[in-house]
Amino acid sequence: MDLTAVLLYAQAIQGQAIRVNNQGDIAPDSSQPVTIPRPEHSISRASISSAALKVLYGLKEAGYQSFLVGGGVRDLLLGREPKDFDVTTDATPEEIRRLFRSCRLIGRRFRLAHVRFGREVIEVATFRARHDEQSDEDNDSAHSEEGRILRDNVFGSLEEDAWRRDFTINALYYDIKDFSVVDYVGGLEDLRAGTLKLIGDPEQRYREDPVRMLRAVRFAAKLGFRVHPDTETPMQELGVLLEDIPSARLFEEVLKLFLGGCALSTFELLRHYDLFQYLFPMTDEVLSHEEEGFPITFVARALENTDTRLAEGKPVTPAFLYAALLWEPVRLRTQELIDQGASALEAAQIAGNEITVAQVQATSLPKRFSFPMREIWLLQQRLEKRRGKAPYRMLEHPRFRAAYDFLLLRAEVGEAPRELAEWWTDFQQLNPVEQAKKVEPAPTRKRRRRRKKKPASSSDD
The missing domain is CATH 3.30.460.10 (Beta Polymerase, domain 2)
Incomplete structure (x- = not known):
């Protein structure tokens, strides 16, 4: 029945x-x-x-x-x-x-x-x-x-x-x-x-616990239900109440929102109701602008990939999730610092630290996740080095797989050279002999010939 x-x-x-x-x-x-x-x-x-x-x-x-x-x-x-x-x-x-x-x-x-x-x-x-x-x-x-x-x-x-x-x-x-x-x-x-409806007066219920707005989005995305008009109407006005929720509780809600197998539809609903800005304010600001006349699609592609991995029974760590959700502000801040004269490595380190510190004001991020997240960002530069011993050292890095998967996502949306992603895909599958053929030798440095010191001239006292 x-x-x-x-x-x-x-x-x-x-x-x-x-x-x-x-x-x-x-x-x-x-x-x-x-x-x-x-x-x-x-x-x-x-x-x-x-x-x-x-x-x-x-x-x-x-x-x-x-x-x-x-x-x-x-x-x-x-x-x-x-x-x-x-x-x-x-x-x-x-x-x-x-x-x-x-x-x-x-x-x-x-x-x-x-x-x-x-x-x-x-x-x-x-x-x-x-x-x-x-x-x-x-x-x-x-x-x-x-x-x-x-x-x-x-x-x-x-x-x-x-x-x-x-x-x-x-x-x-x-x-x-x-x-x-x-x-x-x-x-x-x-x-x-197929309707999601709050019990009682929606505005009162949201004021009692603003996290109910996030739960409404999560259930609507998970079940494919339509949010009842009375339930959705107060969301945009009352979203600001999420600023009063402890950041540690919002971190737990983020994991429920994006690691439940419906990350992409959840993300779209959060932006539709203007709630994403209270979870990831810097990312929301970046996404509100186009880049060279095109919308920025990396976050959406990363969340789609998250859903695919979960459906296939593959793991997705909070470190990788946050690395993807915060990548756009990190990328733009890194470029700003380079334009101001910082080296690429220095700029990446400073940008990663700044964005992480700012993000924990909205949602907390335990160090066991923030450290590997920043490593994923920094390793994007090391993946560009394909000469000498650098590729071999990269393969041995404990975060290589996560950094490589991150590079693939960047290449899919045009943020990284597709040729670079394909090179690493091939390289890790080759045997040592074939790998050696694929790696370019490191540039040799000319040794400067040391001048022989002239013997000190002896002088009579």
Whole structure:
């Protein structure tokens, strides 16, 4: 049974009023949840990880309510393989910890339980209620002046938990008690329509947590969904709120945005909603101009390559991702310094350092990624040296492969000579004898003949 049929069936058996809007979309009466019994939906326990099932059943057997929630339910209903499984319950974090020996509690702003089974971690959250249902005194302490949530540990019921979640398609619950799917907010309807919609007033929800704008882009790109007009309208005006988000949190969001297999479409949506500028301000500025009458295409090509590599099961490191996203401002700054009289090597080093320092003001970049990122940039110059022992030393460099892949991308968009990229492609595949034939000898330096010192003339005292 498809999602449309499921929705109609659930409304019929519960006696709910069916409301049809101007576009003919079906919207359930929000006063009662839609409950889909097990025979009428596609979620099977065989598709849920054994670790998640242990947590769900452990909570149930201890007398607590226990639901699979969020992206796991959404993806299972769409026929996708979930990346992870989250559980929600009426048990408090301390009660969850008492139930599972492998549990540890994390977070201050949002108290969570992590239950570990081997290498898999199941995140368990207690039902939350919205802060605006509490006293004014609680609201003052829980929100910033801009409306951002500072604390979110007000526990509530299942229905309250559903209404405080961000998007309707992420507020679907799979009940381990009877294997039904529960929907309080019209998420099944939006899942069927391919629509991404915020729960509640979009402006208020973005002010509570501006990162929701980035999540909207990520889900729209990942699922191929259309962002509802009410959800997308405030984005361009409220994007500036991202400047108040800690740079470390934005770094984590960047990895989710661009290492999820939909980097190119994510990038295009971020620029469409004017959000990319808050993540990579220098790159956004460069991309707003054409170069010699042509748009700069390196970033888009690099992100397309990222998607291809991930689809083929190949790794993409944050160092390489950031090297690509920041390359254009580095390249232009390097040329400025050369024009001012700096040597090519000195200019590249200074430009790399300047751009890195400036970028961490927007998104943090741990040194374990920033160091190899700068090496990738600097090695672009060393790849130009093809005489003597230089190519052999380059092959032995631990960052050679990353630098070579970077060179290929530059050559594809015309930023580096295609002949240079082809030379390195051939060179690394040749045997030592053939390599020696391909390498030009290093220029010989004429040795200056040292003048013989004249013997000091002896003089009589």
